[in-house]
């Protein structure tokens with residue numbers, strides 16, 4: 117699809133759930149490419165009345181004058197075609213570009229899903245934690261709705277993603293598998309996952325892996341490692357010390373210049 121460059125006056129709208137790591141992927145891309153946007157945050161369950169309006173169900177949704185985009189990868193491709201910053205998330209060279217797209221797809225389809233399911237297994241029943249993760253800067257009515265309906269929303273999320281002790285164990289194995297693959301890509305001292313520049317592959321890996329790495333530069337950091345269940349904290353410490361983990365943490369330090377919002 118051909119899109120005209122964005123006009124200076126157009127401010128894009130990004131519909132999110134604050135803690136969603138797919139939303140963080142898009143937020144980071146928007147900021148890296150210096151594209152103006154407004155983020156509209158919603159509490160899970162309430163988000164659907166908004167995403168449905170724009171033809172989607174999940175978040176992120178990007179609302180633009182050229183149309184609405186309802187998947188993080190479609191959004192990144194769109195942003196890459198309209199941005200004027202000179203930074204490109206997808207390389208021009210065909211083979212390199214294919215490599216970036218394959219990695220992005222792998223991270224979206226497996227890592228993002230496994231990390232969400234593993235994290236929710238431990239945290240989705242904890243009202244205080246989920247208030248920080250889901251409610252920050254959301255509309256007042258939704259925050260009131262969260263307080264009343266938290267047990268139902270929390271149960272609904274666990275049902276939606278079929279979260280059980282067994283699925284959490286499978287998800288953890290899946291996370292370790294992707295980290296191993298990324299370790300192997302980086303094994304010969306490569307600075308980035310594809311080519312010699314930051315691409316959508318690196319950004320996607322770091323944003324989706326953030327909940328199991330806790331980078332300080334993350335805009336929605338809900339818990340310090342000491343506040344987490346011991347089992348979770350020990351996995352996070354293990355992943356932080358891998359080559360893949362240190363790559364993602366380095367990307368946050370070098371390329372995510374944002375003040376935390378809390």
Ligand SMILES: N[C@@H](CCC(=O)N[C@@H](CS)C(=O)NCC(=O)O)C(=O)O
Pocket residue numbers: 133136137138139160164173174175176186187188189224232
């Ligand atoms: N493939 C989608 C996945 C997005 C996704 O799974 N979003 C989750 C939040 S992390 C969501 O909106 N879940 C609630 C729902 O599906 O209604 C993308 O990359 O945008």
